[in-house]
Amino acid sequence: MDSIDSNHQDLQRFRPFLKALAERELEGDLRSKFDASDIVQQTMLQAMLAEKQWRGRDDASKAGWLRAILRNVVHGVSRRFHRPGRSIDRERSIDQERRGGGGQDTSHAGGDFDGNHTSPSLAMQSDEERQRIALAIEKLTPEQRRALILRYWEDQSLAEIAQALGKSQDAVAGLLYRAMKVMRSELV
DSSP: OHHHHHHHHHHHTTHHHHHHHHHHHSOHHHHTTOOHHHHHHHHHHHHHHTGGGOOOOSHHHHHHHHHHHHHHHHHHHHHHHEETTEEGGGOOOHHHHHBOTTSOBOOOSSSOOOTTOOOHHHHHHHHHHHHHHHHHHHTSOHHHHHHHIIIIISOOOHHHHHHHHTOOHHHHHHHHHHHHHHHHHHHO
8 A cells, every 4th residue: 555655646746747638638619627736646647557658757758748648638538528429519518408498597496416416325336346457457467457458448459559568459459358357357
């Protein structure tokens, strides 16, 4: 646990640098969906999961490694929201949905709907679930972990993952299969 804490503290030094990069990297339409802090948090998570892949010796090489992770995070977010059928331009707010064709408010009496409230018990369950997932991810081999991150966090295709890992698509499919098998056994 001390290794995780020391790595976390080491990464915290780079948070302002990553935030500045994230603010520069986020495109205009993505800014309405994500804050730079969201991107930084995802970058930090991925860096912690992939810490054994970093081979540098100094802060400059670590900053470059973190920059590459951040760019992959931004690229994944961008791809997810610019797919056909998932255009940010097509999204509408709840307020827009409530108004009928004539702009009338069709909300229920009793005030606005606000989905941002989470009960303490739900928040605790969510924290526990995240902790269980993190522990399950630690049981994976570094290659399985990387393949899982690329597939499910960065939403990359098998071909893209194969290229990134220098493996065949069949080998990547096998890595993902074994990773998911471990995850399932740990999370039941």
